[in-house]
Amino acid sequence: MVESWSFLDTVESNFRPLVVIELAKGTKEETIEWFTKRIVDKKANGGAQLLIKPLVMENGVENIYLVGASHLRLLLGAETVGLVKECNDNSMRTFTYSSRKTFKHFADDNHNFLTMAECQYIIKHELENLRAKNEKMIPGYPQAKLYPGKSIVRRLLTSGILVQIFPLHDREELKKLSHSWYGRVKVGYQPLDDIRCYFGETIALYFGFLEYFTFALIPMAVIGIPYYVFAWEDYDKYVMFATFNLLWSTVILEVWKRLCAILTYRWGTLLMKRQFEEPRPGFHGALGVNPVTGREEPVYSSIKRQLRIYLVSLPFVCLCLYFSLYVMMIYFDLEQWALDYHKENESNFSSLMLYVPSIIYAVVIEIMNRIYRYAAEFLTSWENHRLESSYQNHLILKVLVFNFLNCFASLFYIAFVLFDMKLLRQSLATLLITSQILNQFAESLLPYWLQKRYNRRMRKRTCSKKTDMDLSLAEQVNMEKEMGTYLGTFDDYLELFLQFGYVSLFSCVYPLAAVFAVLNNITEIYSDALKMCRVYKRPFAEPTANIGVWQLAFETMSVISVVTNCILIGMSPEVDALFPDSKMDLVLTVALVEHLLLAIKFIMAFVIPDKPRDIQIKLAKLEFESLEALKQQVRASQMQL
Numbered sequence: 001m002v003e004s005w006s007f008l009d010t011v012e013s014n015f016r017p018l019v020v021i022e023l024a025k026g027t028k029e030e031t032i033e034w035f036t037k038r039i040v041d042k043k044a045n046g047g048a049q050l051l052i053k054p055l056v057m058e059n060g061v062e063n064i065y066l067v068g069a070s071h072l073r074l075l076l077g078a079e080t081v082g083l084v085k086e087c088n089d090n091s092m093r094t095f096t097y098s099s100r101k102t103f104k105h106f107a108d109d110n111h112n113f114l115t116m117a118e119c120q121y122i123i124k125h126e127l128e129n130l131r132a133k134n135e136k137m138i139p140g141y142p143q144a145k146l147y148p149g150k151s152i153v154r155r156l157l158t159s160g161i162l163v164q165i166f167p168l169h170d171r172e173e174l175k176k177l178s179h180s181w182y183g184r185v186k187v188g189y190q191p192l193d194d195i196r197c198y199f200g201e202t203i204a205l206y207f208g209f210l211e212y213f214t215f216a217l218i219p220m221a222v223i224g225i226p227y228y229v230f231a232w233e234d235y236d237k238y239v240m241f242a243t244f245n246l247l248w249s250t251v252i253l254e255v256w257k258r259l260c261a262i263l264t265y266r267w268g269t270l271l272m273k274r275q276f277e278e279p280r281p282g283f284h285g286a287l288g289v290n291p292v293t294g295r296e297e298p299v300y301s302s303i304k305r306q307l308r309i310y311l312v313s314l315p316f317v318c319l320c321l322y323f324s325l326y327v328m329m330i331y332f333d334l335e336q337w338a339l340d341y342h343k344e345n346e347s348n349f350s351s352l353m354l355y356v357p358s359i360i361y362a363v364v365i366e367i368m369n370r371i372y373r374y375a376a377e378f379l380t381s382w383e384n385h386r387l388e389s390s391y392q393n394h395l396i397l398k399v400l401v402f403n404f405l406n407c408f409a410s411l412f413y414i415a416f417v418l419f420d421m422k423l424l425r426q427s428l429a430t431l432l433i434t435s436q437i438l439n440q441f442a443e444s445l446l447p448y449w450l451q452k453r454y455n456r457r458m459r460k461r462t463c464s465k466k467t468d469m470d471l472s473l474a475e476q477v478n479m480e481k482e483m484g485t486y487l488g489t490f491d492d493y494l495e496l497f498l499q500f501g502y503v504s505l506f507s508c509v510y511p512l513a514a515v516f517a518v519l520n521n522i523t524e525i526y527s528d529a530l531k532m533c534r535v536y537k538r539p540f541a542e543p544t545a546n547i548g549v550w551q552l553a554f555e556t557m558s559v560i561s562v563v564t565n566c567i568l569i570g571m572s573p574e575v576d577a578l579f580p581d582s583k584m585d586l587v588l589t590v591a592l593v594e595h596l597l598l599a600i601k602f603i604m605a606f607v608i609p610d611k612p613r614d615i616q617i618k619l620a621k622l623e624f625e626s627l628e629a630l631k632q633q634v635r636a637s638q639m640q641l
Helices: 031-041 070-082 098-101 116-128 152-158 171-181 192-199 201-230 234-267 302-347 346-354 356-382 388-418 421-465 469-481 490-505 513-535 549-571 574-575 585-605 613-640
Strands: 020-025 051-055 064-068 085-086 093-094 141-145 162-167 286-289 296-297
Touching: 020 116, 031 051, 031 152, 031 388, 051 085, 051 469, 064 116, 064 469, 070 098, 070 116, 116 162, 116 192, 141 152, 141 302, 152 201, 162 469, 162 549, 171 192, 171 513, 192 201, 192 234, 201 234, 234 490, 234 549, 234 585, 234 613, 286 513, 302 388, 302 585, 356 388, 356 421, 388 421, 388 490, 388 549, 421 490, 421 513, 490 513, 490 549, 549 574, 549 585
Parallel strands: none
Antiparallel strands: 020 064, 020 162, 051 064, 085 093, 286 296
């Protein structure tokens, strides 16, 4: 890069607000002056070298600030974060300012070369990497201690001085996206490229996976309906259905890898280098030097982190798992009470009472899952992981283990301890349908109703006073800052993971699970799109190349489903009757079939490439060109010597 950060001007006449910073009311002037100075200071002085402008609200309060950046600053920031853009030869390459002319659609006066989501991501990256150098405290707040390497934004947030940071919506683009996305009910694909341009790759990839998973469930649903209608008690007929289910679960996950590679290559994130990931904002420690990059950053002992994980987090998770099993046993006591009540009365009311314990247990499961989620987030943050990817992996592992046991332990107990297939079918149907209803209400309907109510009050208060663009911007900021915060795709993937478990683990017992899953996911696509556009603040874009550890989670669930379905089929009376003399032969046969199906799964996973052939060639070509360029640099340096 020929140009350096020092020549950048921090003043630009055409200021474009991209990010909103809300400070607490009554924040001291010296704090505001210090913080804004760090934002506009040059990179060499430890600043972010961005633009900032106060937004005066109608009540005269100045606790809202708009952050932007010059076009040149954003281009240099794009190089810093490693954005990948399409070149004039249709290849995808990491953007560098020095070679900017080789990229498609680039022009010095084209301010749309970077999408608004990419610009906001760059600003977020720079703000999060504002770190204390010699400051001992935040000016004006002696109790808010600082030390070298501490994230300034993180300290301001934990001290209550900084209320929130969020990216602004683009009302015009949002209206276009809303119309093409959920504005009308249609049979077709979602506008994933438009979603990616507006919300970023992580959210676009989630909606792509949700859409793909819904289409993939349709064959299971179509086949499951006749099995449910015509062959309810003939378990031997479910062998073909269960076998298809197991092969289906392998194929869809492998095909998704290929589709994911196609999408992320087109979006440029498949090529983004993540090995030198920046420390996450919540990471703290003494200021040191990264031995790989040579940059100053906080360092923290890995031994201390491991002690926290194994001496505190692990025992806590085990305690929660024990409590979950204790609640499960209470549920079975309620089931026995409902059964006894039905035997004594045998009325329509007593028949309905048979479903009450399962419904209560499903509600309790959802409550426990949400409470545990907060505890898991606190523990994982306290473990002080350096990278965001490491933090997410540890959090997902904690939550998945608990949710898996909490949601499926009762079903395993009914199937393999009580051997009650009728109760298993009833419990599975009740848990699946109840959880879907609760999730739709808690995640979409309730937030939408609350936000719509708030927007109605805001319009009544400000509509008559709306006169110019400044006030329009103030109104927009005032409305958006009160919106709920989208916490990421974690809960959305978790919901799909549990749904996948309900569909695949006990498919030979309740074939209609896929039907309910398809119906739920169709409404989920529209409700999730609605809440992204209307209910929550615009989230910051986050580049990603895949769905991360969730891919492994789904694959693990598909392996477990092989074992459970084989055992369930082996337990059926029809199969049991084939081995009247020796139960050991039955066990060995079931184990042999299970191993054979697992072998087929792994062979299929090996045979189906993760990336299409054309993308493999393009990636290999880029690697070859990079090596050739490196060789030329080495030769040039040797000739100079």
